[in-house]
Amino acid sequence: MTVSIGQYLPGNSVIHRADPRTKLALTVVYMVLVLLTRSFIGFGLVFLYLAGALIAARIRPKYIWNSMKPVLLIIVFTLVLNLFFYQGETVLYHWRFITIYLESLIFCARMCLRIIFLVVGVSIVTYTTTPVMLTDGIEALLSPLKILHFPVHEVAMMMSIALRFIPTFAEETDRIMKAQTARGSDFDSKHIMERIRSFVPILIPLFISAWRRAEELANAMNARCYRGGEGRSRFRVLRMTKIDGIIFGVTAILAAGVILIRVWGV
Amino acid sequence: MKQGSDAGQLNMPQIVLDKVSYTYYEAEDVDTRKGEMPVPKAVHYALEGVDLTIQKGEFVAIVGRNGSGKSTMARLMNALLLPTEGTVIVEGISTMDDEQIWEIRSRVGMVFQNPDNQIVGSSVEEDVAFGLENLGLQRDEMLTRIHWATRTVGIDDRLQAEPHTLSGGQKQRVAIAGILAMKPECIVFDEATAMLDPVGRREVMQVVRKLNRENGITIVHITHHMDEVSLCDRAVLVDHGKILADCTPRELFTRPQLVREAGLETPxxxxxxxxxxxxxxxxxxxxxxxxxxxxxxxxxxxxxxxxxxxxxxxxxxxxxxxxxxxRYVHREGPGSLQVEHLSYTYGPGSPFEKQAIEDVSISVGDGEFLGLIGHTGCGKSTLVQHLNGLLKGDQGSVSIGGSRMEGAHIKQMRKKVGLVFQYPEYQLFESTVAKDIAFGIRKEKLSEEEMRARVEEAAQTVGLSLDVLENSIYDLSGGQKRRAAIAGVLVMKPGILVLDEPAAGLDPAGRDDILRFCTKLQKEQGITVILVSHSMEDVARLCDRILVMHQGRSVMVGTPEEIFENEQYLTEIGLAVPxxxxxxxxxxxxxxxxxxxxxxxxxxxxxxxxxxxxxxxxxxx
Known part of the structure; x- marks a missing residue:
């Protein structure tokens, strides 16, 4: 059984090769910029930036559509609600109790564009960065918190172990489900209570197994001299390259553009 | 942190166990809410007064049945456990010395039983690097050592591979490389081959031997497989926490009576x-x-x-x-099984698409004992899951007792085929043994007495004492858990019993117990038994016919005589003959x-x- 973790798409584009710290930090910057943008010229600018990133990352349109699917419902919902309940001045259409204003239409378009830009932007990062690299990036970005005695290394270690064990537990869940089905468990019963109850014989063995694995893994880590983050060197090193400089530069241009447009109110 | 002079170290034994005992307590049932302290009811000796000296460069096997204390012994050797009495000295350092604990662990590495539960990294090279990171090495040094260690164990072509894509034998070799890269003087293998198939075991044993012979690493190999013992220089037989024999493998094998009494068997x-x-x-x-x-x-x-x-x-x-x-004479009946032109593909249309079985046909008679053999990944487990409708073939059909397994009555038919998965003890979940066994018949409208009778009957069949039925499942030993899990399938009174490696990880005595009642069920109750096994000895001894699978296809069906005639072909497809x-x-x-x-x-x-x-x-x- 093969399980894919996260939504990483293997590749070797410039975006793939960029440092995860760059990608994570700039994602935050990008999100702020998208939320700041009001005018359609501004959105045009963001669109150019995003399109550039997508082309550079060599992500096929199919996957962009895939990342949109889960939020489609939210978009439609926002659209409908705002279209009918937002109050404006310029009436475009009126029929009995339904009134649509020009302002509400503009507001809706803005909302939708923001959601779409946010989702696509974040998925470029998850599509081009392995979960392991993401963890490393998060650890590096959070490392200033060590001063506040926040266990940054331990949290990162926990995250990477969790990632490592996802396929193992997926296989195990499948096996236990099948074993209990063979003993008459019914996971697609029509009664909702019956169905909820049928998960007990899966969850308990899984939980016990997780404990057993945790204990054995702790033993194995101990035997390999693991004693927390202190005095530990790193095999995976994050290195900034020219690519990161260019990405920072392009993003700075975008930021300048978005802020200027906002200030001038174009 | 070098200890002593080099000259002194040369003659120093690697590991010394001096009158070592390790005990654990069984607590009395007390109400802790009332503030009572748990009083020890009984003291169990996992090890009792053990004296053992292992010299540098030795290749020692520690053998014993499940629960004999051999794993406890291993864990004492690198301070994962500390002795209750006596001392353990590793190259002159006592394991009781808190300050030196990491020094000891970097000198005595340990490879554990379960391949999945000792890999930390998300790729082969990262896992091998894990121990090196803990030692605080520079990256260049890490790379050199990673390449050297992975090449030594023969996994250097899979450096970027994710652990779950590797076979059991490969995972264990990654674990060995992870230890080897830390350059220990001694490696303890704690039943590191117990969960592997014969091919994986062979791969690992070759590496282990090489580490001893070529790299001069002291090896302590804990096992209950006697064929592995014959590769070692010295065999230490352990039972009930005591050393029964400490000699060469050859000398040990000339005392078959002693070996048998310790629950093991000679080759x-x-x-x-x-x-x-x-x-x-x-x-x-x-x-x-x-x-x-x-x-x-x-x-x-x-x-x-x-x-x-x-x-x-x-x-x-x-x-x-x-x-x-x-001799089995073919007959049709409720326990007969027909598989016709069955094919199944995992994840069709996805990048992971894999044809697991292809055009498999087999007819099994009522009351027949069929063996199913094949290299890991040959499609055995996939085929077995079709037999009670857990998987549905893309093509072909499965019929039980003459009626096709399809549509609405799959659930009814599923009860006729009892399927025991590998390591079935992991699926136990109820509070008591009796409740867990009864899980499969909870929906049948039986009176309490009938239910009880069915549970007791199943428990007796698998040789589980009725006294333990009201105990918690966690109070059972490993072998008892396995039997309880099998009873949980037998309680449904299936006409066909399918067992996937029922003896995996058990010592010879435990294996014989399980196989004995399988044979008994077939002989006395006329149940059809399908046994998936890696042990050619067991299959040859027990089965009426054998189905050999290779790369998703059924390549041979016949009596053991007909099958094992083809020694060369079987070897080519990764199998063996007895x-x-x-x-x-x-x-x-x-x-x-x-x-x-x-x-x-x-x-x-x-x-x-x-x-x-x-x-x-x-x-x-």
Missing amino acids: PVTRLFEALREAGLNVPADIITPEEAISVLVDLLKQNHTQTKQIQNVEAREEQRRARRT QMTVLFHRLRETLPEIGVSGRIFTVEDGVDEILQLLGRGGDAL
Whole structure:
């Protein structure tokens, strides 16, 4: 059984090769910029930036559509609600109790564009960065918190172990489900209570197994001299390259553009 | 942190256990809410007064049955456990010394049983790097060591691979590389081969031997597989927390009585010679490999055989032995099973698409004992899951007792096929043993007494004492848990019982117990049994017919005699033939003039054949 973790798409584009710290930090910057943008010229600018990133990352349109699917419902919902309940001045259409204003239409378009830009932007990062690299990036970005005695290394270690064990537990869940089905468990019963109850014989063995694995893994880590983050060197090193400089530069241009447009109110 | 002078270290033993005991307590049932302190009810000795010295560069096997204390011994050696009494000294450092604990662990590495639960990294190279990171090494040094260690264990072509894409044997080799890269002086293998298939075991044992012979690493190998013991220089037999024997493997095997009492068994060739000696032949007792056995037997037969008579009688002897076995005669009934042109593909249309089985057909009679063998990944488990409708083939069909397994009555038919997965004890979940066994019949409208009777019957079948039925499942031993899980399938009274590696990880005594009641169910209750196994010995001994699978296809079906005739082909597809069969095939080839039978699978048949060839008391047997 093969399980894919996260939504990483293997590749070797410039975006793939960029440092995860760059990608994570700039994602935050990008999100702020998208939320700041009001005018359609501004959105045009963001669109150019995003399109550039997508082309550079060599992500096929199919996957962009895939990342949109889960939020489609939210978009439609926002659209409908705002279209009918937002109050404006310029009436475009009126029929009995339904009134649509020009302002509400503009507001809706803005909302939708923001959601779409946010989702696509974040998925470029998850599509081009392995979960392991993401963890490393998060650890590096959070490392200033060590001063506040926040266990940054331990949290990162926990995250990477969790990632490592996802396929193992997926296989195990499948096996236990099948074993209990063979003993008459019914996971697609029509009664909702019956169905909820049928998960007990899966969850308990899984939980016990997780404990057993945790204990054995702790033993194995101990035997390999693991004693927390202190005095530990790193095999995976994050290195900034020219690519990161260019990405920072392009993003700075975008930021300048978005802020200027906002200030001038174009 | 170097200890002592180099000259002193040379003569220093690697590990010394001095009068070591390790105990644990069983707490009395007390109400802790009332503030009562748990009073120890009984003290269990996992180890009792053990003295053991392991010299540098030694290759030591510690053998014993499940629960004999051998794993406790291993964990004491690198301070994962500390002795209750006595001391453990690793290269002059006591494991009780808190300050030196990391020094000890970097010198004595440890490889554990479960391949999945000791890999930390998300790729091979990252996992090997894990220990090096803990030692605080520079990255360049790490890379050098990673390449060296992975090359030594032969996994350097999969550096970027994710752990879950590797086979069991590969994962264990990654674990070994992870330890090896830390350059320990000694590696303890704590049943590191117990969960592997024969191919994986062979891969790992080759590496282990190489580490000892070429790299001079002290090896402590904990196991209950006697064929692995014969690769070691020294064997320490442990039972009930005490050392029963400490000698060479050869000396150990010449004391079969002692080995048996400790719940283990000597290799088939050794047992053959033991039986021949009992029959009054003057053969050596210390035969431990097939090669030695062949040379002794060739000499013996050349000197003694009554040639002309025997050539004519090969078939007669084979027929005689065949007649002694109860032969299965095909019959149709509720327990018969037809698989017709079955194909199944995992994840069709996805990048992970894999055809697991292709055009498999087999007809199993009511009450037949079918063995299913094949290399790991050959589609055995996939096929087995079709037999009770857990998977539905893309093409082809499965019929039970004449009716097709499809549509709405799959759930009804599923009850007729009891499926016992590998390591079934992991699926136990109820609060008591009895409740867990009864899980499969909870929806049947049975009275409390009927329910109880069914549970007790199933428990008795698997040899589980009725006293433990009201206990928590966590109070059972490993072997008892396994039996409770199988009882949970038998309670549904299936007409067909399918077992996927039911003896995996059990010691010889535990394995025999499980296989015994499988045979009993078939013989006495006429249940059809399908046994998936990696042990050619078990399959040859127990099965009426054998289905051989390779790369998703069924490549051979036949009686053990017909199947194991094809030694070369089976070897090519990663399988083996029983050790006795290998032995007699070699004898037949070496002595073509004496008509030696090649159809020998068990020690009993081997003894019979040799004695008859020597013209001694064959008919009387």
